[in-house]
Amino acid sequence: MCQLLGMNCNTPTDIQFSFEGFAKRGGLTDEHVDGWGIAFFEESAARCFIDHRPASDSPVAELIRNYPIRSCNVISHIRKATVGQVKLQNCHPFIRELWGQAWVFAHNGDLKNFAPTLQGDYLPIGETDSEQAFCLLLQTLKNEFGYRNAENRPGAKEIEAVLRPVCEKIAEHGTFNMLMSNGQTMYTHCSTKLEYIVRAYPFKQAHLVDCDLQVDFGTVTTQNDRVAVIATAALTDNEVWTPFDTNSFVVFEDGRPVLKNGVETTL
Secondary structure, three states: OOEEEEEEEEEEEEOHHHHHHHHHOEOOOOEOOOOEEEEEEEOOEEEEEEEOOOHHHOHHHHHHHHOOOEEEEEEEEEOOOOOOOOOHHHOOOEEEEEOOEEEEEEEEOOEOOOOOOOOOOOOOOOOOHHHHHHHHHHHHHHHHHOOOOOOOOOOHHHHHHHHHHHHHHHHOOEOOEEEEEOOOOEEEEEOOOOEEEEEEOOOOEEEEOOOOOEEEHHHOOOOOOEEEEEEOOOOEOOOOOEEOOOOEEEEEEOOEEEEEOOEEOOO
16 A cells, blocks of 8 residues: 655744654665655645656655655655556655645556546546546536535535545545645545654654654744644654544644544644
8 A cells, every 4th residue: 555644834944854754764674666756835826846767766765864854735746556557647645736826646556347428628638547546536626516616615514524535435445545735734544554744832752763864843933833743653662652543534733633534623
């Protein structure tokens, strides 16, 4: 299976530390060698880097490790191919436009007998079941809410109420762990395995699982910062990560979970 990494913050933050460990899983500490990608939001736009080479030895991944791009929402993916060949158009994350915003999506899992009817506004470029699922989710949102502009886009709670049942139906075809964002909100569905951590003041030290690297977040943050990191498996070995419930839908805003299966939540 593939692996996912997401970050949702209340202030623009770089993901270099988490990505350093995550990229090692693309061929060094794990078997995900069939491409990778990462997308950083900048207001309504997204800056995306993808490569069909393994993340552990990709020159593009090396750029990301050394280039501190700051963003409030980041989605990354390392691929172990199950559907679709190893080529660029099958690398996650995928990007489409809806309501004048970039939407970014990445998926971990394998969907069987999944062939949704897509109407034309959103069609896959590659061959993956993942991209078909993304197109279906966006098509459903557009059908539900119609054409919107920046002044009347639906809010996170409205969007969650539409996405959650569609994700549950998709998950009936197999494993559907996904991250999806419009640059303001991170929508997540856990079919089998996801974990998250919220880092807030007082910040502590963190040590990566996949390589011997440690950082003291207290030296690089302010008292007002809050960062949620979501991953297929915990990236650090000296912090407490929270596992998602099976078949759950969790929404993150401003560096914390705000909705779980439609119910408002607090830390």
